[in-house]
Amino acid sequence: xxxxxxxxxxxxxxxxxxxxxxxxxxxxxxxxxxxxxxxxxxxxxxxxxxxxxxxxxxxxxxxxxxxxxxxxxxxxxxxxxxxxxxxxxxxxxxxxxxxxxxxxxxxxxxxxxxxxxxxxxxxxxxxxxxxxxxxxxxxxxxxxxxxxxxxxxxxxxxxxxxxxxxxxxxxxxxxxxxxxxxxxxxxxxxxxxxxxxxxxxxxxxxxxxxxxxxxxxxxxxxxxxxxxxxxxxxxxxxxxxxxxxxxxxxxxxxxxxxxxxxxxxxxxxxxxxxxxxxxxxxxxxxxxxxxxxxxxxxxxxxxxxxxxxxxxxx
Amino acid sequence: xxxxxxxxxxxxxxxxxxxxxxxxxxxxxxxxxxxxxxxxxxxxxxxxxxxxxxxxxxxxxxxxxxxxxxxxxxxxxxxxxxxxxxxxxxxxxxxxxxxxxxxxxxxxxxxxxxxxxxxxxxxxxxxxxxxxxxxxxxxxxxxxxxxxxxxxxxxxxxxxxxxxxxxxxxxxxxxxxxxxxxxxxxxxxxxxxxxxxxxxxxxxxxxxxxxxxx
Numbered sequence: 001x002x003x004x005x006x007x008x009x010x011x012x013x014x015x016x017x018x019x020x021x022x023x024x025x026x027x028x029x030x031x032x033x034x035x036x037x038x039x040x041x042x043x044x045x046x047x048x049x050x051x052x053x054x055x056x057x058x059x060x061x062x063x064x065x066x067x068x069x070x071x072x073x074x075x076x077x078x079x080x081x082x083x084x085x086x087x088x089x090x091x092x093x094x095x096x097x098x099x100x101x102x103x104x105x106x107x108x109x110x111x112x113x114x115x116x117x118x119x120x121x122x123x124x125x126x127x128x129x130x131x132x133x134x135x136x137x138x139x140x141x142x143x144x145x146x147x148x149x150x151x152x153x154x155x156x157x158x159x160x161x162x163x164x165x166x167x168x169x170x171x172x173x174x175x176x177x178x179x180x181x182x183x184x185x186x187x188x189x190x191x192x193x194x195x196x197x198x199x200x201x202x203x204x205x206x207x208x209x210x211x212x213x214x215x216x217x218x219x220x221x222x223x224x225x226x227x228x229x230x231x232x233x234x235x236x237x238x239x240x241x242x243x244x245x246x247x248x249x250x251x252x253x254x255x256x257x258x259x260x261x262x263x264x265x266x267x268x269x270x271x272x273x274x275x276x277x278x279x280x281x282x283x284x285x286x287x288x289x290x291x292x293x294x295x296x297x298x299x300x301x302x303x304x305x306x307x308x309x310x311x312x313x314x
Numbered sequence: 315x316x317x318x319x320x321x322x323x324x325x326x327x328x329x330x331x332x333x334x335x336x337x338x339x340x341x342x343x344x345x346x347x348x349x350x351x352x353x354x355x356x357x358x359x360x361x362x363x364x365x366x367x368x369x370x371x372x373x374x375x376x377x378x379x380x381x382x383x384x385x386x387x388x389x390x391x392x393x394x395x396x397x398x399x400x401x402x403x404x405x406x407x408x409x410x411x412x413x414x415x416x417x418x419x420x421x422x423x424x425x426x427x428x429x430x431x432x433x434x435x436x437x438x439x440x441x442x443x444x445x446x447x448x449x450x451x452x453x454x455x456x457x458x459x460x461x462x463x464x465x466x467x468x469x470x471x472x473x474x475x476x477x478x479x480x481x482x483x484x485x486x487x488x489x490x491x492x493x494x495x496x497x498x499x500x501x502x503x504x505x506x507x508x509x510x511x512x513x514x515x516x517x518x519x520x521x522x523x524x525x526x527x528x
Contacts, residue, residue, distance in 0.1 A: 062360075070360030078495035081359065131492070133361060180493040251493055270436055270489060272428065277363070284353040284362045287423060 045208040048120055050140040055198060056124035057296075062135040064206045066280045071213045072129065073232055074180050075164065075171040082173070083213035089170045090233065092217040101161070101238035104152035111217045115203050118142035122207070123200055125223035127230075128262045128295045134276045139221050140204030145195045153191065153239045160194040161244035162187045162220060163236040181247050187220065187231035188244035188258065190304075198223055198300055201234075224297040226260045257314040261305070262295035266314050330394070338401040345373050346412060363420045370413040375483050375501055377406035382480060382508040389515070400456050403476070407453040410446050438489035445482030448475050477512075480505045 061067075073083035076090075095111040120140055128134045148160070166184035168174050174183045193199060202221045203210060210216040215232025222229050228248050238244075248256035255269050264274045275288035294301050305313070349369050352358050358365040381403040387393040422429050432439040452473055454460070461469045484505050487498040 066360035074493070078491075078493070080361070133364075176496065178494050178496050178499060180495060248492075267435070270438060272431065272436075275428070277361070279360045283356050284358070284366065284420060286363050286420075288425075 045211060047208050048115070048140045048204040050120040050122040050204070050207065053121040053123050056122065056138075057126060057136060059124070059126065059136045061124060061138050061206075062278075062280045067135060067137055067205060068211045068213060070135075070279060072131075072227065073173075073213055073215065075173045075183070075185065075233075076213070077173045077176075078180055084211075086172050087212035087216075089172070090165070090167070090212045090216070091170060092212060092233070095217050095235075097218060097234055098236045099147070099151050099238075100236070101240050102154040102157035103239050104154060105150070107151055111203070114147075114218070118146060120203070121200075123202075123221070123223075125198075125221060126295050127221075127223065127227055128276060128291065130226040130228055130256065130260070130268060130273075132271060132273070132276050133279055134291075134295075135279045138206055139200065139202040140207065141200035141202035141221060143197055144199040144201050144220070145197065147201060147237070148191075148195055151239070156241050157239035158191055159240050159243055160189050160191060161236075161238040161240050162189075162231045162234055163238075164231055165233045165235045182250055185231060185247045186244065187229055187246050189220075189222065189229075190243075191239075192304060193222065196301060196304065198297060224261060224294040224301045226256075226262055228256065229260050259305075259310075259313050261301075261310065261314075262291060263293055263310055263314065264291040265293070266311055332397075335398060335401045338398050339405065342377070342401070342405040343408075346370065346409065363416070367413065367416045367421055370409055370416055371487070372497075374406050374409035374413055375487065377402050377409060378476070378480055378483055379501065379504055379508065381406060381476065382505070386508060386511050404453060404456055407449045407456075410449055414442075414446055438486050441482050441489065442486040445479050445486060448479045448482065452476060452479070477509055480509065 069084045070080050071083040072080065073087060076083045076086040093111070097109045097111065097114065098107075099109065100106045120142055122138055122140055124136060124138045126134060127137050164185035165171075166174065173180070189199070200221050201218055202215075203218050205211075205214060210219065212233075215230070215234075218234050219232040220230050220234065229246075243258060246256075246258055248260075249258055262273075267273050273291055276291045277286045277288055281287070292298070349358070349366050353362045353366045356362065381399055384395050384399045384402070387395060418424060418429060422432070433443055434440070452475060455464065455469065455472060464472070484498065484502040487501060491498055
């Protein structure tokens with residue numbers, strides 16, 4: 001189809017920054033975009049201005065369609081297409097992220113302020129799911145380290161704990177009779193992992209604010225770890241002394257570790273991690289490709305784990 | 315319980331309109347044809363191979379459950395679908411074979427080393443393979459000639475292996491998913507019900523032997 005998609009237009013050409021950050025005003029423009037042929041679910045998406053980054057891969061990004069329709073976000077159901085179908089019910093505005101714990105300057109950030117006050121970058125990262133498939137996603141976000149510095153962690157802070165919103169009335173998956181996970185979803189990083197320049201808090205993809213199914217309005221992206229570490233729709237970030245609990249580790253400790261670094265040599269107990277299928281590559285006849293240690297980011301991150309037995313700390 | 319493999323359907327029970335058995339096969343293969351063509355036309359979403367693989371497996375399980383439902387339907391509700399059981403059972407086998415072929419060819423790309431490692435190291439693959447292995451002799455002997463050659467009792471004993479196959483199939487399903495999504499648990503509950511019914515009925519029968527109606 002020869003429909004001109006908004007992502008082809010440089011975001012700066014459409015709407016000045018001050019305007020698009022104002023959702024109400026922006027909605028008027030969205031109606032025009034919708035008439036121009038934009039898909040209905042993109043009504044909520046607002047363009048973001050982001051600088052290119054040297055950390056980006058030059059691999060071909062997975063299509064926006066696949067990135068936004070094939071998701072694991074169990075708060076909205078366990079099916080891959082459940083989040084795209086059901087996450088619209090999540091109200092992402094207003095939204096605040098509470099940052100607390102062992103920090104000098106605890107704070108509550110409104111999402112608009114956080115976006116406005118951060119230097120956004122486009123980071124095109126590989127994403128490897130623990131289930132054996134992968135994508136290449138052009139995220140828009142800012143280094144987690146920027147946020148860490150703003151709240152001034154105390155010397156006693158060794159780990160960062162993250163928490164997803166818990167809203168049964170907006171999240172059909174958490175109402176399930178069979179609770180698939182212990183809600184709310186929680187994740188964690190070691191402080192040095194959180195500070196690593198590759199670790200970002202993403203607020204968008206493909207040049208626009210995050211669709212709900214991808215973890216709007218703000219999510220974690222740690223490209224050398226399995227996708228489940230990338231906690232979505234974050235409402236709280238706490239700096240703590242002890243290693244925090246993480247959702248999948250609580251669910252099945254022998255299958256999902258705290259570290260969850262992508263590692264082709266350490267199999268999931270029930271399936272191999274040696275290879276992966278790149279989504280959108282080959283369709284029905286997709287060929288598996290070898291999975292790389294630390295998802296191909298070993299040069300930058302392997303030193304974080306020097307001397308650790310990666311079979312034990314999986 | 316499964317002794318009367320080729321009992322005529324018209325004799326007993328609810329008067330259901332009879333459809334030719336070939337119609338069962340034709341309808342039964344619609345999902346497979348649809349899935350393959352949708353896969354080729356890239357209409358199965360972002361991960362078409364996985365959808366094809368999983369859907370074929372689920373259809374195999376659905377037909378397996380349907381064959382197990384035929385006896386209780388007749389005994390409890392007087393609905394006699396016995397004449398279609400062989401076709402439904404064979405459909406389950408054909409879907410299991412397509413599911414396995416998809417795994418071997420499209421998923422693993424016939425990488426024999428990876429497949430062998432999977433069979434040895436992954437319980438869900440081991441169980442899946444064993445389940446398919448059980449279905450093979452059942453499919454091969456699903457014909458009148460085999461019943462005649464083996465004798466009804468031996469044939470029925472062999473075909474009780476379908477109970478093991480049903481247990482294997484749901485275990486395979488439960489072990490492949492993360493966490494506890496509802497679908498495999500629902501199938502497990504249905505299989506437990508269908509097998510539990512037979513167990514209870516055989517215990518009751520042993521306790522109070524009754525002459526079969528002629």
